[in-house]
Amino acid sequence: MTTTPLTFAPRLTVEQVEEGHDLAPKFDASGLLPAITTDFTSGELLMVGYMNAEALQKTISTGEAHYYSRSRQVLWHKGAASGFVQQVCELRIDDDQDCVWLRVKTTGGANCHVGYRSCFYRAIPLRDSYTGPADSLVWKEEAKVFDPAAVYGDAPNPTKL
Amino acid sequence: MTTTPLTFAPRLTVEQVEEGHDLAPKFDASGLLPAITTDFTSGELLMVGYMNAEALQKTISTGEAHYYSRSRQVLWHKGAASGFVQQVCELRIDDDQDCVWLRVKTTGGANCHVGYRSCFYRAIPLRDSYTGPADSLVWKEEAKVFDPAAVYGDAPNPTKL
Numbered sequence: 001m002t003t004t005p006l007t008f009a010p011r012l013t014v015e016q017v018e019e020g021h022d023l024a025p026k027f028d029a030s031g032l033l034p035a036i037t038t039d040f041t042s043g044e045l046l047m048v049g050y051m052n053a054e055a056l057q058k059t060i061s062t063g064e065a066h067y068y069s070r071s072r073q074v075l076w077h078k079g080a081a082s083g084f085v086q087q088v089c090e091l092r093i094d095d096d097q098d099c100v101w102l103r104v105k106t107t108g109g110a111n112c113h114v115g116y117r118s119c120f121y122r123a124i125p126l127r128d129s130y131t132g133p134a135d136s137l138v139w140k141e142e143a144k145v146f147d148p149a150a151v152y153g154d155a156p157n158p159t160k161l
Numbered sequence: 162m163t164t165t166p167l168t169f170a171p172r173l174t175v176e177q178v179e180e181g182h183d184l185a186p187k188f189d190a191s192g193l194l195p196a197i198t199t200d201f202t203s204g205e206l207l208m209v210g211y212m213n214a215e216a217l218q219k220t221i222s223t224g225e226a227h228y229y230s231r232s233r234q235v236l237w238h239k240g241a242a243s244g245f246v247q248q249v250c251e252l253r254i255d256d257d258q259d260c261v262w263l264r265v266k267t268t269g270g271a272n273c274h275v276g277y278r279s280c281f282y283r284a285i286p287l288r289d290s291y292t293g294p295a296d297s298l299v300w301k302e303e304a305k306v307f308d309p310a311a312v313y314g315d316a317p318n319p320t321k322l
Contacts, residue, residue: 009294011322018275018320023285023294026321036197036206043204045197045262048255063287092281092301094209095273096320101206101281112256114179120253120262124184126224133170133184140253159179159257160187161172 006057011097018095026098027053032068037102037111039118040089046111047119049076051100063088065102071158082151084108108145113158115144167218172258179256187259188214193229198263198272200279201250207272208280210237212261224249226263232319243312245269269306274319276305 009022017024027033032050039046049067051059054075058066065086069076079085086104093100112119121141130136170183178185188194193211200207210228212220215236219227226247230237240246247265254261273280282302291297 006291007294014318014320014322017322021283021296021298023297034195034209036209038199038204038206043199045199045253048195048197048260060285060287060291088287091285091287092206093283093285093298094280095275095277095282099209099280100285114256116256119255119260121256122182122254124221124252124254124261126221126249126252130167130221133168135182136184137182137254157175159175161175161178 006060008053017097023093024097025053025056025093025100026096028098032070034099035065035067035102036099037065037086037104040103040105044118045120046086046104046106046117049078056100059088059091059102065104071156071160079107082108082110082146084110086111110145113148113152115146115148116141117145167221169214178258184254185258186214186217186254186261187257189259193231195260196226196228196263197260198226198247198265201264201266205279206281207247207265207267207278210239217261220249220252220263226265232317232321240268243269243271243307245271247272271306274309274313276307276309277302278306 009024011017011024016022031052035049035051037046050070052068055066055068065078065088067076067078085107088102088104090103109117122137123140125136170185172178172185177183192213196210196212198207211231213229216227216229226239226249228237228239246268249263249265251264270278283298284301286297
């Protein structure tokens with residue numbers, strides 16, 4: 001583990017970015033890129049977060065998932081409060097280097113603030129099985145892993161209407 | 162398959178959005194939400210795209226992945242040009258309903274415009290294995306599935322520096 005902030009390569013050509021070995025990430029106008037996190041064993045999509053340069057640097061140097069919390073506007077070491085730390089088994093980057101993929105093992109097995117294993121605990125029926133927007137979602141997890149009230153107390157809920 | 166545009170439920174309460182059965186998606190200021198696409202069988206992350214309301218409606222009604230192309234600013238039926246159509250086996254939505262997960266089987270097996278199975282064909286080494294931004298990425302796919310020049314011809318490359 002290094003304490004010096006990691007640097008990234010400058011983006012020089014499309015060939016370098018797509019077909020090269022340089023790490024030259026592209027952050028958006030807000031200084032962020034999306035980070036997609038799946039379970040290393042099952043492949044299940046657990047959550048989608050965002051990273052700024054510091055979060056990506058910390059994730060690389062520590063091997064634990066760090067995000068940037070857009071609602072709280074701070075570096076977010078996932079699990080620092082809840083204990084549900086994500087150990088990164090593999091970190092990948094996409095073709096144009098504006099998105100990363102974390103394959104993780106999560107201490108305690110929960111990743112969603114609502115209490116589920118995954119944030120994606122509901123399915124949308126397709127084609128003729130879709131009966132309209134009301135009362136249509138189907139639950140894909142049987143029970144919550146933890147009780148959010150017990151873990152987060154009265155911290156503000158990040159969901160915005 | 163319906164030809165009437167599907168409607169979505171209004172977002173009324175956090176409880177309805179997080180714990181209810183209503184489909185009440187939240188599109189951002191640009192009218193988009195991220196769509197995360199994984200391989201139904203392997204769990205591999207294939208691509209990250211964006212959907213507007215029409216793309217989500219078309220995906221639900223047809224069972225084939227539709228995105229909104231931000232670079233071309235059009236509804237994008239994935240595979241319409243290349244033949245690499247994504248059959249959606251399962252479609253999920255996240256806790257606050259501002260992101261969807263597509264679990265797909267792709268005709269022809271390629272999903273990346275560079276020619277690979279997945280857009281995430283390179284890994285970033287972690288901790289002490291990370292030796293710096295230059296020459297550090299590790300290839301995770303051995304060969305391209307197709308030759309982009311043969312499929313796309315001289316169409317503009319979507320990667321921006």
